[in-house]
Amino acid sequence: MIDSFAQRAYPEYNFCVPVIRRAHGVIELGDYTLSPSPGFETVQWFIALDGSMCADQASRLGAQQLNLPLALIRNLVDHGFRSGALIDAHHPPSSSRWVNNRGRERMHTDLACVQKHNINYSNALGLSDAAEIIDHRNNTLIDVVGQGPLARAVYRIGLDSGFQFTQQRSLASFVIFVSNSHPHTFDHENSHLCNLPHLHVATRMDNATIGPLVIPDSSSCFRCAHLHRCDTSPDWMQVDLQWRRQTNSGQSDAILTHYTALHALLIIRHWIDGTALTNTLWSAKLPWPRFDPQNAPPHPLCGCQLHGSTPTATT
Numbered sequence: 001m002i003d004s005f006a007q008r009a010y011p012e013y014n015f016c017v018p019v020i021r022r023a024h025g026v027i028e029l030g031d032y033t034l035s036p037s038p039g040f041e042t043v044q045w046f047i048a049l050d051g052s053m054c055a056d057q058a059s060r061l062g063a064q065q066l067n068l069p070l071a072l073i074r075n076l077v078d079h080g081f082r083s084g085a086l087i088d089a090h091h092p093p094s095s096s097r098w099v100n101n102r103g104r105e106r107m108h109t110d111l112a113c114v115q116k117h118n119i120n121y122s123n124a125l126g127l128s129d130a131a132e133i134i135d136h137r138n139n140t141l142i143d144v145v146g147q148g149p150l151a152r153a154v155y156r157i158g159l160d161s162g163f164q165f166t167q168q169r170s171l172a173s174f175v176i177f178v179s180n181s182h183p184h185t186f187d188h189e190n191s192h193l194c195n196l197p198h199l200h201v202a203t204r205m206d207n208a209t210i211g212p213l214v215i216p217d218s219s220s221c222f223r224c225a226h227l228h229r230c231d232t233s234p235d236w237m238q239v240d241l242q243w244r245r246q247t248n249s250g251q252s253d254a255i256l257t258h259y260t261a262l263h264a265l266l267i268i269r270h271w272i273d274g275t276a277l278t279n280t281l282w283s284a285k286l287p288w289p290r291f292d293p294q295n296a297p298p299h300p301l302c303g304c305q306l307h308g309s310t311p312t313a314t315t
Helices: 003-008 040-047 055-066 070-083 101-117 130-138 149-160 222-232 236-244 254-272
Strands: 011-013 019-021 027-029 086-088 141-145 174-179 198-204 207-214 280-285 292-295
Touching (some): 011 070, 019 040, 027 070, 040 055, 040 070, 055 070, 086 101, 086 130, 101 130, 141 149, 149 174, 149 198, 174 254, 198 254, 207 254, 254 280
Parallel strands (some): 141 174, 174 198
Antiparallel strands (some): 011 086, 198 207
């Protein structure tokens, strides 16, 4: 564990991650296997950590009490944070003061998952607090534009998953444009005027498309995707106009609708956490939908890059 983190983090046992005893003396923190496996007294000391001391102090005192090498105890505390079995009692998410009861009940689990998958504890320069990541998620307000089953699924699943929504564009940090006519048709004519990061989502019958995720002036946009489709299908402009007349005449498979909403929200959460997901489309089709990424670079005739930097395609 990095010394600076060990001095500022105050380890407290996370009750959401149980200590599991396996055969042959193997100990797991949830699904995270410890190596070497600690003894019974060491496990009891670990579970009793209450956030009253920083990790460095707790490790030194624990080594004295248990008569074990300091390096062994430090290793255990390090694995405790990496597994999510320990959380920092002195740096909880500030957003926990205003999120609803469901969000507060989920907080320890969310912190554990962030610690397992979003933090590199060996990187001294880029080490983030799990609380900061949770706060960034909770402080990102999303505006959903569109109607129909898919828009409702995005909103309902998002609420259940801890996303925060707003109907005031001035307060939003991200916009989801939901189309109903066809997965390849962009129903929102003024979407190119949106100066916030935004994402297109659409389903119809057995097909679904997500993307592109647009960062204005820095990535490909909806019009780029439209122009690329015109390049591959010379009659797409006429086809697109015909699909636009069918906005309310069809829906998509219910499971595909919810699956698409869930995958779109997962993409947005990755973006909130700092993952680059621009210049990409994701498409899926029944009966076994799988959202495979496809390259969606800027189109040379679009002009959306005139006032921005040269983008780099990412997947």
